[in-house]
Amino acid sequence: MRHYYSVRTVNVGVIGAGIMGSNLARCLHSKGVKVNIYNRTRERAEKLAEELPGLRVYDSPNKLLRDSDAAIVLVADDEALLSVVRAITSEEYSNAPLLLNVSTVTPMASLEAMRALRERRVAYSEGPVYGSADEARECRLVSYIACSSDAYERARRVAELYSTRVLYIGEPPRASVLKLALNNIGLSVPALLAESLALLRAWNIEETLLLEASGGLWFKPVIERFWQRVFAEKPPRFTVKLAVKDYSYIEKALLEKGVNPVVSTAIRKIYEEASRAGYSEKDYPRAAYYFLEKSSKV
Ligand SMILES: NC(=O)c1ccc[n+]([C@@H]2O[C@H](COP(=O)([O-])OP(=O)(O)OC[C@H]3O[C@@H](n4cnc5c(N)ncnc54)[C@H](OP(=O)(O)O)[C@@H]3O)[C@@H](O)[C@H]2O)c1
Incomplete structure (x- = not known):
């Protein structure tokens, strides 16, 4: 057995039953693993419990934490993380729980969550992940753990339940910052594609030529990876609204340290415009399609 926790006896809470939390x-x-679940909109958690026999649905993060060895938080943003933390009261937990925040948040919010939880005697770890819905469902995520050395063993053992790779990054907020730095690269590709495709269309050149002409170039696999997700409507794995959020967090985290966020500001605007035009719940590469359609109407 690779895990210290026996999977059949460990109770793991999941806070947030969105795309990532449910998978x-x-x-x-x-x-x-015995799974306890809390979601702000209870019906979503109940629907998941119908699919997964034995899943226990909770009314509050606080009660869930009391019944869990660790709780994984997978909620939308800074405000959502902090509202979960605020719902955790200062009562004594006999089970000395660990809160593992897997949501992508700013380093500022992560530090605020850590401080608040310390006062409530709840151990805190950052554990942002790389990978999306499929990787989560198939336990193939890559996890970046940042926590104090005494919480590390527990955080690692929980992350190993759903990850193929667990990297220890140091203390918070190092993992939150690293996750934003990685997303800045990964999420930029559809935005770059949006402008390249618009350039071709503006000059009456067929878009497929981009794919063809990139044969043999190092970035052909990158274009191929996104092509279908730009041109065909697929179920969202990562929404346009989350791309807007991540870019605004990259900007905020840079500004916090006095660095001018030139690239992230430009890319955030592309996703933001698509979001306002009704694309907010769509798969994020569709923002490139929106941009292309819009530019051809000019
Ligand atoms: N999707 C991905 O590929 C991916 C990959 C890596 C990391 N992430 C990160 O993982 C997190 C979750 O992503 P997701 O794709 O699962 O998002 P999602 O499908 O939009 O789900 C968002 C979840 O957050 C909850 N929530 C929103 N605002 C809240 C608030 N104020 N208080 C409490 N709960 C709140 C929602 O509850 P309701 O149901 O009540 O709205 C829902 O459970 C995000 O931080 C995202 O950046 C996502």
């Missing part, structure tokens, strides 16, 4: 719950359930 992570599916992964844990498939391994025989």
Whole structure:
């Protein structure tokens, strides 16, 4: 057995039953882990419990934490993380729980969560992940852990339940910062594609030539990876609204340290415009399609 926790006896809470939280719950359930779940909109958690027998639905993060060895938080943004933290009261937890924040948040919010939880005697770890819905469901995420040395063993053991790779990054907020730095690269590709495709269309050149002409170039696999997701409507794996959020967090984190966020500001505007035009719940590469359609109407 690779895990210190026996998967059949460990109780893992999942806070947030969105795309990532529900797929992570599916992964844990498939391994025989006892899963407790809380979601702000209870019906969403109940729907998941119908699919996954044995899943226990909770009314508050506080009660869930009391019944769990660790709780994984997968909520939208800074405000959502801090509202979960605020719902955790200062009562004594006999189980000395760990809160593992997997949501992508600013380093500022992560530090605020850590400080608030310390006062409430709850251990805190950052654990942002790389990978999306499929990787979460199939327990194939890559996890970046940042926490104090005494919380590390527990955080690692929980992350190993759903990850193929767990990297220790140091103390918070190092993992939050690293995650934003990685997303700045990964999420930029559809925005770059948007402008390249618009350039071709503006000069009456067929878009498929980009794919063809990139044959043999180092970035052909990058274009190929996104091509279908730009031109065909697929179920969202990562929404346009989350791309807007991540770029605004990259900007904020840079500004916090006095660095001018030139690139992230430009890319945020592309996603923001698509979001306002009704693309907010769509798969994020569709923002390139929106941009292309818009530019051809000019
Ligand atoms: N999707 C991905 O590929 C991916 C990959 C890596 C990391 N992430 C990160 O993982 C997190 C979750 O992503 P997701 O794709 O699962 O998002 P999602 O499908 O939009 O789900 C968002 C979740 O956050 C909850 N929430 C929103 N505002 C809240 C608030 N104020 N208080 C409490 N709960 C709140 C929602 O609850 P309701 O149901 O009540 O709205 C829902 O459970 C985000 O930080 C995202 O950046 C996502």
